[in-house]
Amino acid sequence: MKKTLYIFNNGILKRKDNSLYFETEEKRKYIPVEDTSDIYIFGEVDVSKKFLEFVSQKEICLHYFNHYGYYVGAFYPREHLNSGHVIVKQAEHYIDGEKRMALAKLIVSGSVGQMMQVLKYYRNRSENKEEIYKIMNDISNIAAELQKVDFHQIDELMAREGHAREKYYEAFDYIINDPYFIFEKRTRRPPLNAINALISFGNSICYTTVLSEIYKTYLDPRIGFLHTSNFRRFSLNLDVAEIFKPIMVDRLIFTLINRKMLTKKHFVKEMNGILLNEDGRKLFITExxxxxxSTVNHRHLGKSVSYRRLIRLELYKLQKHILGEKQYEPYQSLW
Incomplete structure (x- = not known):
């Protein structure tokens, strides 16, 4: 499988003949083009038109983050996998209210199911079993109400999913065993504490990871089903990320904190809030x-696949659904 390159230093990305390299004041490092799927840029990095032409030819996505770790945007090369039939069917499932709601409900149920699985895992290992159990019960009640939302009430569906996620976040303080990492409530731009900084940064990486995987399919990232399509952003990656954020991002946060790998020294006060510093971002990205x-056993394929591959498989399932080949079933972690 191709690799992802993360660049934190300042420098220049250049093309030389049929290869790429990253040059800083101290050294030059060549990039294995054929083995690179996407590049995440966190430093001040200059690129040229010749470089962009070459990465487009090699189907490499670039994702840009600013000095504070906020996602800025992507260089999304011209799609190399094109299918007018798939795009028409995808648009049809967005325009048709009943078809869109059916998919949106499946995505939300997948998201809620993953949150419940995370809570179940940590409930069995926590001293706060009763508190976590009560939260799980509240989420189950909200999930039961989701199916009653009418097909033209996408906003209502998202609101109820938001309520389920708020309940889910209440469990964080029962799972995390560190007085510095108190959740309190969800805050964004800027995050007001370290936990919110981790969630925001981790979610942004998850969104871009899904976006890169969409590029390798026939699906159009601009047409989502749960999140409304508009003129400003991609939306399909936001949909699919809902299913993977709990197991990719949240469980990693719990692991890094409870194992004392992330501490107060990895955060800094910036922009009237709390953000990860460069060392913190590097550590989080590495892990x-x-x-x-890492791989998990896929019960339907009968073999082990990586988490990145799971995302691609989820996209293939969505594609089969909109083509009428097979009903979509969101991925459900078993542990």
Whole structure:
């Protein structure tokens, strides 16, 4: 499988003949083009038109983050996998209210199912079993109400999913065993504490990871089903990320904190809030990349696949659904 390159230093990305390299004031490092799927840029990095032409030709996505770790945008090469039939069917499932709601409900049920699985895992290992059990019961009640939402009430569906996620976040303080990492409530731009900083940063990486995987399919990232398509952003990656954030991002956060790998020294006060510093971002990215490469047994395929591959398989299932080949069933972690 191709690899992801993360660049934190300042420098220049250049093309030389049929190869790429990253050059800083101290050294030059060549990039294995054929083995690179996407590049995440966190430093101040200059690129040229010749470089962009070459990465487009090699089907490499670039994802840009600013000084504070916020996602800025992507260089998304011209799609190399094109199918007018798939795009028409995808648009049809967005325009048709009943078809869109059917998919949106499946995505939300998948998301809620993953949250419940995370809570179940940590409930069995926590001293706060009763508190976590009560939260799980509240989420189950909200999930039961989701199916009653009418097909033209996408906003209502998202609101109820939001309520389930708020309940889910209440369990964080029962799972995390560190007084510095108190959740309190969800805050964004800027995050007001370390836990929110981790969630925001981790989610942004998850969104871009899914976006890169969409590029390798016939699906159009601009047409989602749960999140409304508009003129400003991709939306399908936001949909699919809902299913993977709990197991990719949240479980990693719990692991890094409870194992004392992330501490107060990895955060800094910036922009009237709390953000990960560069060392914190590097550590989080390193561990998340390991998780994406790690494998789990896929019960339907009968073999082990990486978490990154699971995302691609989820997209293939969506594609089969909109083509009428097979009903979509969201991925459900077993542990």
């Amino acid at each position: 998340l990349d390991k998780r994406l490469k």
